Amino acid sequence: MKQKKTNAARRLDELKIAYRLMEYTVDEEHLDAVHVAAEVGMPAAQVFKTLVVRGDKTGVVFACIPGDGELDLKALAKASGNKRAELVPLKEVLPLTGYIRGGCSPLGAKKNYPVYMDASSNSWDEIAVSAGVRGMQIVAAPADLQQATRAVVASLTF
Template structure:
């Protein structure tokens, strides 16, 4: 009999909203929890695996950016998308207090409070993307449109690649 997968807040939200998704698990014991390593561990191309980044604008408003794991957030493009003069990444030590999640297990769903959220435009052309389930070792596979709808987000050009 298969071991029952513990639900995360992010997975519960998708269940409640009746959003089709799949929970993917990997072994984090080797300490390799960067997105590219996670993509390899779950057997999916890095272009389909997305990381969740939290940033703050010059207005002190916080924002969430979900981008492909092998890419970098373009801070100027992110500021433009958010309507801010400037955007800076939130220091790692502040992530838990702000979102309820730790680095490496930060899901775009189920944060302590909702923040304006932007999904990299590259996701628009994909049938499915993979994001953190809110716990190191767990990922969620779902349609980008469902993620946008569930997190009340929008697509934006926020990476160097566009």
């Protein structure tokens, strides 16, 4: 069965960045990254979730952090040049990004929002991020994903 390409995967194709797609069964009750990691057979710290955050100066940014991590909003605010940052309410995620909860990717969103990636990403040969739909992850080298998203790498978790 041929996998359907997502905008996120097409973006990596355009940049000639190597990646692989991993599909998994979606459980509507468990959309969290820890569950996804178990489904794809990777440690939760290697499967990065993409959170949509609004800074008081910059507006919307993406924070990519390990699936088992907790976002430090103060650290993100500092890294992104904001005084304050807060998670965007769930109802605003789809209109802002084109993505739904459990399928939010730092690649291929409706707008090119700034991406901040947790520094722990560099301790892995490859990490997974959402491919932009529930049930599919993109697995690639952290440096390649950082290049593709123009990510700023910083310590973003507690």
